[in-house]
């Protein structure tokens with residue numbers, strides 16, 4: 001077997017992001033010839049038995065991981081989380097509008113798309129502090145007449161994350177979980193709809209997982225002008241197979257979920273690992289005597305997935321990224337709207353990579369402080 005694992009770097013990229021090596025190796029083994037099929041998974045019909053089995057198994061794993069019953073539909077769609085920004089209001093936003101928490105760049109993008117469809121009310125915004133914190137439940141109210149209440153469980157760019165299910169005050173809650181999906185136990189039943197682009201935490205780009213409660217689905221607004229691909233009815237009735245589904249991406253998601261269930265041992269286990277990684281990194285930042293300035297100082301709102309901080313100057317930040325890259329650590333440049341540095345340490349990111357980063361941070365500070 002040709003394996004170049006020894007050449008793999010520590011990949012801190014925000015997405016597409018690091019995947020479990022065992023999932024990549026299994027895909028590599030089966031790439032040319034899927035066992036029993038005599039052809040690559042990429043060459044098989046989405047109407048055939050093999051692909052049907054792969055889609056069903058990925059769905060079954062998701063249902064087990066999140067304890068979902070028959071009252072939830074599980075869909076594998078295309079167009080990224082960004083297409084969900086449009087589909088959700090097109091299907092569910094009624095006369096009274098919807099409430100959106102404004103937590104950062106991604107929730108703002110979701111709001112922009114919803115405003116094309118109808119009224120959006122913002123019960124809380126983190127704009128004042130450049131999105132460096134999240135609200136407590138008592139900091140906002142949701143209008144009882146709102147069609148739904150939209151939250152982003154983890155703001156990938158700013159590095160704030162809900163470590164609880166936010167209070168929805170009885171209104172159906174819709175959650176963009178793209179960047180922390182399956183990183184911790186989640187009470188899925190608190191949500192009417194959860195969506196996540198796969199490429200952050202559960203697979204490659206090309207597929208978006210949507211978990212839709214039947215209760216919300218039943219409230220779907222009929223509109224015969226709505227394009228068929230943007231209607232949840234199409235995908236619910238055809239079990240994600242109305243048109244050619246992204247077969248390879250779903251197959252990879254299946255392998256990552258298998259890793260999560262069988263090698264890691266489920267959501268509580270991955271949560272402990274994720275906490276351990278994030279604690280190591282945040283304590284390095286907090287104990288740097290101010291050399292590293294965290295974007296999110298409020299501990300309860302800090303993301304376990306995307307850790308953001310600044311150095312004393314942009315010049316040093318640039319140098320940091322360059323030196324880290326030379327040492328085999330890529331993807332540490334922060335997003336331009338926050339600046340500085342960002343380390344994305346999703347499920348598949350190894351603890352050793354954080355240890356290496358923290359060592360480098362201390363060394364860099366000795367040389368440049």
Ligand SMILES: *Cc1c(COP(=O)(O)O)cnc(C)c1O
Nearest residue numbers: 080081082106156176178179197
């Ligand atoms: C990356 C990201 C998106 C956009 O996902 P696409 O699949 O590229 O459309 C949306 N929301 C959050 C929270 C993200 O991190």
